[in-house]
Amino acid sequence: MASKLIQLKSKATQASQFVAKHGTAYYKELLEKNKHYVQQPPTIEKCSELSNQLFYTRLASIPVRYEAFWKELDYVKHLWKNRKELKVEDAGIAALFGLEVFCWFCAGEIVGRGFTFTGYYV
Template sequence: MASLWRQLQQKSSVASHFIAKHGSAYYKQLLDQNQQYIAKEPTVEKCQELSKQLFYTRLASLPGRYESFWKEIEFVKSKIKNRQDLKIEEVGVAFLFAGECYAWYCVGEIVGRGFTITGYKV
């Protein structure tokens, strides 16, 4: 275990030296490549304008999302109606998806309780 810890320390040291040496060049290159996304006047008003643009753009996309949602619901309804035609792979994927959703719910509950199983902190 100690050798594994030492290897991890050495690798993190090498990585930090690499970042210290090449990080600023990468940062400058990244900014140069994405210059068109940088606001020319970084003022509070410009940030508020961009925030409103994002909000109303997302708001305008709701009708399309609503239609897609109901198309998905209709697809699921048709699959349930014709469940005798389902392949075992489709049933397996559905069970895996349901299991994953349940697991995320349980993990969310545990996180919400402060990473305790019972809810009581010791």
């Protein structure tokens, strides 16, 4: 066990040295590639304005998303009404979707308990 700890410490040291050596260059390159997204001048007022724009843009998109939700719900109701004509492929897709939702729920529960499977902290 101690040898694994020493290996882990060695890898962490190597990673931190790599970041210290190449981190600044990566940061500058990243900013250079994405400079068209940077607002000039980069002030607190500009950040506040952009934050408000994002908030109110999202707020304005609620009616469109609300409408899309009801269209999806109507589609599901139509499928349920005509379930005798349902194809095996559609049922398979629905089953896979349900399984995926269940798995995300289980993963969320595990994360919420601090990555323990029993729920008790040791």
